Amino acid sequence: MAPKYKLTYFPIMGLAEPIRFLLSYGKIEFEDERCDQDKWPSVKESTPLGKVPVLEIDGKTTWQSVAICRYLAKQLGLAGANDWEDLQIDMAVDTISDLRMKVAAYAYETDEALKEKKKQSLLNETLPFMLPRLDKMVKENGGYFANGKLSWADLYFAAIPINFMMGFDITKDYSNLSALKNTVCEIPAIKEWISKRPKTER
């Protein structure tokens, strides 16, 4: 029998969306539990380390979104063919994740002066430094992040809602990144997920 999957997260895309992309890619049914802010304190206590997303696989609790994505990718044929290829994928994912964290630190900042400072640092330093380099990576890898073929790094990038947090499409001036995102979003199973997922702002 196929394993049962239950995903628990807030009612947003956030860190859970790459997991939802992977499950959708694999045509895996999953319970998509979305926990409102008022339920969070009790849900938090029930998680192993106070963090979501949590993915229950046949009742066994797993957490840490990137670790979960890597595990699912191996089951779905979206990992590398060997240790070296896996390293290339992991390097790309951790770089995208670093970028997401910087954008999230800005998006979730509540102090207005600090928020403006973080925004300027992103617009003038981080994004102009990182995006051309990420774009070049994709160009040199035949339209993908690693190893010249589709991997979970590509799904991770297309799913993680950096644009929503930043307020504009960060790929707009980077044709390789933008094309890659389209490639992923046009995969039929992903396209279907995007069309049916709850519409949220981030």
Added chain:
Amino acid sequence: MAPKYKLTYFPIMGLAEPIRFLLSYGKIEFEDERCDQDKWPSVKESTPLGKVPVLEIDGKTTWQSVAICRYLAKQLGLAGANDWEDLQIDMAVDTISDLRMKVAAYAYETDEALKEKKKQSLLNETLPFMLPRLDKMVKENGGYFANGKLSWADLYFAAIPINFMMGFDITKDYSNLSALKNTVCEIPAIKEWISKRPKTER
């Protein structure tokens, strides 16, 4: 012929120390390049994404410290025996890495008021929440972070200099975490590395 390894980082333990632990555990010779702050702007330009540590393996550049550790661990028999075991290790490592990031955000904060606020949040919320749970993980896994046996998660935890950044030994009230750290540091090859490594504050 054995591959040639060259590690480039700042003259501190920081994010490079888990890589140094793994290379030492494997009795792998490596060039331990330590770049001073005045050389950093030129070194930064030479890295793929402006970040160190960078590990050159036979002239091929790799980056992202956790990704590098995972790759080395696979070569050294410190990864899991299957995908599920690898997931348990990855969950532990990413949790330790999250904790390190919170501590680093405090340690590197230059605004005194903000720094104090971050310190109080660590002392009153993050550490009291995370440490008992991490300690329990180790207890339930026979003295290790995952799968009842030594893995790179244990080396990662013992190497990453959270204590130095926090200003005290965060494991002092947590006997399982503290015992695990000792177990790793008493592995002969690790013990030798610790005795010969350059003495730095963090």
